[in-house]
Amino acid sequence: MVWLLQGSALLLSDISEMETNVKNKEFTNVALIGDGYVGKTCVLNCLQKSNFRNTAPNVYTEMTIEKIVADKKIQFKIIDTAGQEEYDDVRKDVYKKADIFLLCFCVADKVSYENITSKWMGELYQYKNKPIILLGTKVDLRINSSNTSISRDKGIKLQKRIGAKFYIECSSKSGEGISDVMIAATKILLTNQHKKSCIIL
Numbered sequence: 001m002v003w004l005l006q007g008s009a010l011l012l013s014d015i016s017e018m019e020t021n022v023k024n025k026e027f028t029n030v031a032l033i034g035d036g037y038v039g040k041t042c043v044l045n046c047l048q049k050s051n052f053r054n055t056a057p058n059v060y061t062e063m064t065i066e067k068i069v070a071d072k073k074i075q076f077k078i079i080d081t082a083g084q085e086e087y088d089d090v091r092k093d094v095y096k097k098a099d100i101f102l103l104c105f106c107v108a109d110k111v112s113y114e115n116i117t118s119k120w121m122g123e124l125y126q127y128k129n130k131p132i133i134l135l136g137t138k139v140d141l142r143i144n145s146s147n148t149s150i151s152r153d154k155g156i157k158l159q160k161r162i163g164a165k166f167y168i169e170c171s172s173k174s175g176e177g178i179s180d181v182m183i184a185a186t187k188i189l190l191t192n193q194h195k196k197s198c199i200i201l
């Protein structure tokens with residue numbers, strides 16, 4: 001089987017090759033960050049139950065996902081935060097325990113795209129060594145001819161600008177791109193473990 005990660009090719013064989021580097025770390029914390037209403041909670045629901053449900057603004061939710069990669073169990077804890085300013089303190093606690101940031105903007109909302117650099121990268125500044133996956137949400141709402149929609153090219157440019165490991169586009173409504181999120185997180189985890197084991201040697 002071959003999984004293709006939009007923007008960067010990611011093959012299942014890449015993961016299998018690194019399998020020997022997987023240690024039984026208990027949880028890898030993945031924090032969902034981004035403006036309110038960009039669709040973070042819907043992404044979480046899709047990752048958990050593979051379906052779309054309408055959601056209300058929320059403050060904090062977490063859930064675990066297990067992945068078996070080449071007979072090894074990998075456990076992710078996905079932590080969903082609220083985008084609104086009044087929850088800044090809740091988010092700061094989450095930043096400390098996060099291993100990977102899933103930084104979200106909505107491709108049909110230019111302001112949420114601009115806020116990646118004008119707000120969120122500032123918030124994450126002191127954690128700049130932690131890997132980021134940039135996620136463009138709600139692709140089903142993108143209107144290609146519109147000035148307010150963000151193209152894939154612009155997403156990739158932003159990925160490079162902020163130094164994110166991956167750029168993924170998804171829609172919780174259609175399911176497009178959702179499985180790529182955990183593939184990218186797994187790839188980052190295994191690559192990090194690979195680097196650590198090289199340092200020990």
Ligand SMILES: Nc1nc2c(ncn2[C@@H]2O[C@H](COP(=O)(O)OP(=O)(O)OP(=O)(O)O)[C@@H](O)[C@H]2O)c(=O)[nH]1
Nearest residue numbers: 036037038039040041042057058083138171172173
């Ligand atoms: N069309 C479409 N609507 C979506 C999608 N994902 C989420 N929505 C809708 O967008 C709205 C906001 O989604 P949420 O997941 O609650 O957004 P959030 O980022 O968690 O917002 P906060 O909890 O306030 O930070 C809801 O009305 C969802 O139904 C999508 O992929 N496509």
Ligand SMILES: [Mg+2]
Nearest residue numbers: 040041057058
């Ligand atoms: Mg939410």
